[in-house]
Amino acid sequence: MAPKQLVEFSLNGRWQSLAVPPEESLLETLRNRCRILSTKDGCQPQGQCGCCLALIDGLPKVSCAVPTHRVQDKEVLTLEGLPEEERRLIGRCFVAAAGLQCGYCIPGFALQAKNLLDRNPNPSRDEIARAINGHLCRCTGYVKIIDAVELLAAARRGEGEPELDWTGGVGSSLARYQGTAMTLGDRPFVDDLQRPDMLHGAVVLSPHARARVERIDTSAAQALPGVVAVATAKEVPGDRWVGLLYDDWPVFVAEGEEVRCVGDVLAAVAAEDEATARRAARLVKVDYEVLEPVLEPVWALERDAPQVNPRHENLLSETVVERGDVEAALAASAHTVSGTWRTQRIEHLYLEPESALAEPLADGRLKLYSQGQGIFDDRRQVASVLGVAPQQLHVELVPNGGAFGGKEDMSIQAQTALLARMTGRPVKIALNREESIRLHPKRHPITMRYKVGCDAEGRLTAVEADMIGDTGAYASVGSKVLERAAGHGCGPYRVPNVSVVARAVMTNNPPCGAMRGFGANQAHFAMEGALDLLAAEVGLDGWEMRWRNALEVGDATTTGQILEKSVGLKQCLLEVKEAYFEAMNSGRAVGIGCGIKNSGIGNGAQEWGRARLVVEEDGTVSLFNGYTEMGQGLLTVLVQIATEVTGLPPSTFNPQVDSTFELDCGQTTGSRATLFGGLAVEKAAKGLASDLSEVRSLRELVGNIYKGEVLIDDTTAPGAGSDRIKTHTAYGFAAQVCILDAEGRVERVVAAHDVGKAINPALCEGQVEGSVHMGLGYALTEELPCPNGMPATFKLRELGVLRARDMPQVDVLLVEEHEPEGPFGAKGVGEIGLVPTAGAVAGALATFDGIRRYRLPMKDSPAARAMSVGKIRGNPS
Ligand code: FES
Ligand code: FES
Numbered sequence: 001m002a003p004k005q006l007v008e009f010s011l012n013g014r015w016q017s018l019a020v021p022p023e024e025s026l027l028e029t030l031r032n033r034c035r036i037l038s039t040k041d042g043c044q045p046q047g048q049c050g051c052c053l054a055l056i057d058g059l060p061k062v063s064c065a066v067p068t069h070r071v072q073d074k075e076v077l078t079l080e081g082l083p084e085e086e087r088r089l090i091g092r093c094f095v096a097a098a099g100l101q102c103g104y105c106i107p108g109f110a111l112q113a114k115n116l117l118d119r120n121p122n123p124s125r126d127e128i129a130r131a132i133n134g135h136l137c138r139c140t141g142y143v144k145i146i147d148a149v150e151l152l153a154a155a156r157r158g159e160g161e162p163e164l165d166w167t168g169g170v171g172s173s174l175a176r177y178q179g180t181a182m183t184l185g186d187r188p189f190v191d192d193l194q195r196p197d198m199l200h201g202a203v204v205l206s207p208h209a210r211a212r213v214e215r216i217d218t219s220a221a222q223a224l225p226g227v228v229a230v231a232t233a234k235e236v237p238g239d240r241w242v243g244l245l246y247d248d249w250p251v252f253v254a255e256g257e258e259v260r261c262v263g264d265v266l267a268a269v270a271a272e273d274e275a276t277a278r279r280a281a282r283l284v285k286v287d288y289e290v291l292e293p294v295l296e297p298v299w300a301l302e303r304d305a306p307q308v309n310p311r312h313e314n315l316l317s318e319t320v321v322e323r324g325d326v327e328a329a330l331a332a333s334a335h336t337v338s339g340t341w342r343t344q345r346i347e348h349l350y351l352e353p354e355s356a357l358a359e360p361l362a363d364g365r366l367k368l369y370s371q372g373q374g375i376f377d378d379r380r381q382v383a384s385v386l387g388v389a390p391q392q393l394h395v396e397l398v399p400n401g402g403a404f405g406g407k408e409d410m411s412i413q414a415q416t417a418l419l420a421r422m423t424g425r426p427v428k429i430a431l432n433r434e435e436s437i438r439l440h441p442k443r444h445p446i447t448m449r450y451k452v453g454c455d456a457e458g459r460l461t462a463v464e465a466d467m468i469g470d471t472g473a474y475a476s477v478g479s480k481v482l483e484r485a486a487g488h489g490c491g492p493y494r495v496p497n498v499s500v501v502a503r504a505v506m507t508n509n510p511p512c513g514a515m516r517g518f519g520a521n522q523a524h525f526a527m528e529g530a531l532d533l534l535a536a537e538v539g540l541d542g543w544e545m546r547w548r549n550a551l552e553v554g555d556a557t558t559t560g561q562i563l564e565k566s567v568g569l570k571q572c573l574l575e576v577k578e579a580y581f582e583a584m585n586s587g588r589a590v591g592i593g594c595g596i597k598n599s600g601i602g603n604g605a606q607e608w609g610r611a612r613l614v615v616e617e618d619g620t621v622s623l624f625n626g627y628t629e630m631g632q633g634l635l636t637v638l639v640q641i642a643t644e645v646t647g648l649p650p651s652t653f654n655p656q657v658d659s660t661f662e663l664d665c666g667q668t669t670g671s672r673a674t675l676f677g678g679l680a681v682e683k684a685a686k687g688l689a690s691d692l693s694e695v696r697s698l699r700e701l702v703g704n705i706y707k708g709e710v711l712i713d714d715t716t717a718p719g720a721g722s723d724r725i726k727t728h729t730a731y732g733f734a735a736q737v738c739i740l741d742a743e744g745r746v747e748r749v750v751a752a753h754d755v756g757k758a759i760n761p762a763l764c765e766g767q768v769e770g771s772v773h774m775g776l777g778y779a780l781t782e783e784l785p786c787p788n789g790m791p792a793t794f795k796l797r798e799l800g801v802l803r804a805r806d807m808p809q810v811d812v813l814l815v816e817e818h819e820p821e822g823p824f825g826a827k828g829v830g831e832i833g834l835v836p837t838a839g840a841v842a843g844a845l846a847t848f849d850g851i852r853r854y855r856l857p858m859k860d861s862p863a864a865r866a867m868s869v870g871k872i873r874g875n876p877s
Helices: 026-034 084-096 106-119 126-131 143-154 179-183 221-222 274-283 325-333 375-386 413-424 434-437 478-487 521-537 542-550 569-585 634-646 675-690 762-779 839-848
Strands: 006-011 013-019 051-057 059-062 074-079 200-206 211-217 226-231 265-271 285-288 315-323 336-340 355-360 367-368 393-395 426-431 446-454 460-472 498-505 589-599 608-616 622-626 653-656 703-710 730-740 747-754 809-814
Touching: 013 026, 026 051, 026 265, 051 106, 059 106, 084 106, 084 143, 084 179, 106 126, 126 143, 126 221, 143 762, 200 226, 200 274, 200 413, 200 434, 221 226, 221 274, 226 274, 226 413, 265 274, 265 413, 265 569, 315 325, 315 839, 325 446, 325 460, 325 498, 336 521, 355 413, 375 393, 375 413, 375 839, 413 426, 446 478, 446 521, 460 478, 460 521, 478 498, 478 521, 478 730, 521 542, 521 589, 521 839, 542 569, 542 589, 569 589, 569 730, 569 809, 589 839, 608 675, 622 634, 622 675, 634 653, 634 675, 675 703, 730 839, 747 762, 747 839, 762 809
Parallel strands: 006 074, 200 426, 367 393, 460 498, 622 653, 747 809
Antiparallel strands: 006 013, 051 059, 051 074, 200 265, 211 285, 226 265, 315 498, 336 446, 355 367, 355 426, 446 460, 589 730, 608 622, 608 703, 730 747
């Protein structure tokens, strides 16, 4: 190891003299030695996300790409170093614009905004987009970030500060809970937490997609000074196998077993510092017998294919939806079309990589700080690995920096907890970007063969579909994703005859699991394509074709559920009609797509909403719920519901997600947290409101606990043979129009969404804008090929996520079709925003150049070529 160097520089006006290793980055120095938290690690050392921005001698630099010794004698400025008044104003403008969601990327944007406005006090939106183009945000779609910078510019010019909405009831755009602290980077994420005497961990991952583990030798790692413990399968006291639906995923692969994907963990190391832990991890020697991986689902289904996972056949699941007589209906149809549509594997790319912190408590329990999407599932699984009762673990959610489904499965919570148990000291593990991409499940690539018929007027007669999805090495929730694809196989259209088969197949590719849209995106891409083909046959435009087939109250969904309420699809179509025909009549290429997306897991599952309101001595009310805040604004929405019911100001409520109470609601998934969490909070708040009406002040109720629980157990499983099919509690609906410019670039997206009731309109809009951003990337540029089972790239620039300058104008139109089973009429909006997008883009492109595209991403298109994202080197596909 090279000796440390003395580096002297000014940090936020204070002189620093630090001895640092020559390879240490400024980001590491700022975070680990100077306790600066506004600089976040999104991709170190790539320098491609902007989360770690600092000003060095007044110039914006990504601090992960700057060795600390380079700042000798320079001035380094972070958000912490700005005058309090400037910090306050930045926070206010971002919150007023709803310019943040998970908040992980926002401090970088905020500092970049300050830098821009110092040089250009009155920038145009295009100039702002250019200035922030080096930053990635996976949540917002950049629209409201640019709004925030405009507000900040106006305020700095003396044109007045934006008002914040603190009224807080349902229907108001209440300022986001902890929004200012998140904007400034002051609200900690897991990786920002520190504990006295804390150890740092690192994991050893398999370099092979399939291999037999012959021997794991940890002796060299153990001998490295600074290493405190090394864990392998041998050290696990309980059950190594975990999983959300099946216990088929070992937290460590043992000697004698096969590794099944390149995210498998062989060992974990705890050491006095992160660099030592990582060095030790590299010293763990694993001998493998490399085996040929099973990479193609079609091969995986052949009789001679090796079994990928010892706990399943390679065919993980098969979902069948049958209604009517498809064969006869297709034969009698005036028009039929058929085709094979293919979607790709993509990476969630939440900006916050996974991290966990486990800390032994004085009472013998272990406290786990998790950023997972279901802390009670985390607790159940970690307890099982440790061989202890779940009550021996206290799990607290630290609201995460984005998840989108990718943090439903555990990542390194169990390994972190085990190391803390072994050492008796707090342990934190933070994955780097490559490890994150290798370890967590992805969006399913699905191949879909469709045959669809309609009558002479364009009314759909039948859909026949066969879907095969690559679910990778572990089950995760793959069977449910394909079940959801089948259940959304006809899109939001009335189809009297249906035959859909959807299979989830295991391979040695990275696991695929939950990701925003969860099977619906894939099915809609195919179905919308088929609808466009039929419209051309009949001689209808895309809007009219959809209008004639749009689901209404009284119609049956794909699964046969008769819709009895809250179907806002036709209203959405009316909202986009003018934009569609205006574009068409002015000669623009225009495409249209519609969407349906369940709120709630449904399909026969029991689902819960659970909440507790606890009146505290300091005059606040702790609001405990079981669902996860992951940037969508759930905690803000729950506060609004409590405010609306009780009449107390929103600042009274302090939302928390931990295992103080047994509020196990399962994962935040299926666009259900607002629906079921909201119902539970509404119920608990009614109890508090009732007591409040009897007393003079809240203080008289100190110590009272108000309980809210709702059980949803009236949905039906596929093929259950019930008389009354109710696949899901509620559905969101959408219609989106995509308009291209004269060069074939996406110029504008008009997105009308039926959200039941917009509890917080600004947050609703933000969800749709962020989803459209993700949907455009999915349609045009995003992919993660895995040759030999290993992701072809770990570089953020090459994953195809759109930058600010790539975003078109997005017009969000909220439709409120009251949902009687939701709180105040609301239903989920977290996922549906990207369900119609790829179909609408494909339609617009087909109008533009006459090419009907059947494969995502449509990177051969002029719209994709115009994007500023990078390409994966050496990937010709
Ligand atoms: S962490 Fe530095 S640019 Fe991403
Ligand atoms: S708010 Fe930008 S990544 Fe979440």
